[in-house]
Amino acid sequence: MNAVPASAPADPKGAGAAAAAAASWELPLRTIPSYPGALAELPAIVVDIAPDGELALLHDGTAKRFGDRDLLDVVRAALGDRPLRDVVAQQGAHGTVLDETTVDAAIAAARGVGGLLSVGSGTVSDLAKAVAADLGIPLVAVQTAASVNGYSDSLSVLVRNGAKRTLPTTWPGALIIDHDVLAGAPAKLTRSGVGDAAAVWSSPADWYLANALGLDTTWVEDSITPVREIAQALIDTPSDDPAALDALVDTLTIGGLGIGHTGTTAGLSGCEHLISHLLDMSAMARDTEHDLHGAQVGVASVVSAALWEIALDEVGLGRLDPSRMAPPEGLEETVKQSWAQVDPSGRVGAECWTSVSKKVATWDSHQESIGAFFADWNRHETVFRRLTAPPETPAAALANWGAPRRFSELTPSVDADLARWTLRTLPYMRDRFTVADLLLFAGRWDDALLDRVLERAAQAGGGL
DSSP: OOSSOSSOOSSOTTTTHHHHHHHHTTOSOOBOOEETTGGGGHHHHHHHHSOSSOEEEEEOSOOOEETTEEHHHHHHHHTTTOOEEEEEOOOBTTBSOOSHHHHHHHHHHHTTOSEEEEEESHHHHHHHHHHHHHHTOOEEEEEOOSOOSGGGSSEEEEEETTEEEEEEOOOOSEEEEEHHHHHTSOHHHHHHHHHHHGGGGTHHHHHHHHHHTTSOOOOOGGGTHHHHHHHTHHHHSOTTSHHHHHHHHHHHHHHHHHHHHHTOSGGGOSHHHHHHHHHHHHHHHHTOOOOOHHHHHHHHHHHHHHHHHHIIIIIOGGGOOGGGOOOOTTHHHHHHHHHHTTOTTSHHHHHHHHHHHHHHHHHHTTHHHHHHHHHTHHHHHHHHHHHOOOTHHHHHHHHHHTOOOBGGGSSSOOOHHHHHHHHHTGGGSOSOOOHHHHHHHTTOOSHHHHHHHHHHHHHTTOBO
């Protein structure tokens, strides 16, 4: 194939879906060419977004093929005589980890340039947004895999004191999504994207719960609706049909735009993302390997859907007595002891307690709205049932693409002990409120409940 196609299709399939969503939400990111051959637009976009000065080319140093050439060579050739400065993201035993050292090194390496061009997958994109935000320079992002939804928002997942945190960074000025590039990405990355997309069948319920209780104020349902509608094609369309990749790209891109629209990842990041973050943090603390974020989210989405089903149908959230609900005694010690199992230094436990204590304080100061939530349960239950799906739904999407559905299918395999630790520790990581916290405060977050959740997930093809 040519290095860069000479011209884009006149009416490329799916090219306008993300841009239309961005325009309807009046977002800063409007330039989103998304179709086969979209890389042809790179030279004009760079001139428009970052017209002057040296350009930093941020990547992770990993070769990425585009036809019979290296993608970075294609990008350099497309930019002609534009001065370029390579900025290579630091790599360690866990790949590129966006901790303080890695981010600071990239910022220092890019200082003084007139703009930033990132070429890479989700971690590189998150790093680029952090660098561009710190230096106050424009960013053009070239997406290289349909692996996560974080390319198209204004947030980055960074590691602070050993704990994963989602922090505001900046919007890309443009996001180039060439479906030919994505089709050539390793299949594992594409399956990871399906896993990340599967969160849409449970995470909105966690977000709505926090808002309905009065603990959050960011609920915007129209940021979720189009994502759920498109995601159905991940089940209905055979994964080897090009239309399936189109649907995956739109699901992820519009999902990311919705995150930027609301200013929070909560709409597409509930218990299932917590499980993935916990697996990451456990591996980093133990200095062991972990699977891709989206692969873990996919497995966790089956579990989270099972958790919501059991919470609604078996526990009966509406029957809980709010006057008897409270953070358990000794919660600080419980949080720190939970994390001491993987990080005896206490650093991660202390960081996590800082966040959990904020959640406790918010709960304690909103007793009136919490009571009102339970008094109006019938209305809220209708919404929860609209926002959730049985665990068979995410499991079907994962199966269609050959993505992992069980903890044991992750690479490396997650054994039953680590999986159960992860579930027990769900309420003990961050300040965002989920159904796990509600069940904890109701005294129902115990091994018997978690065993039932894993059993239900197994019935759907997931679980351990």
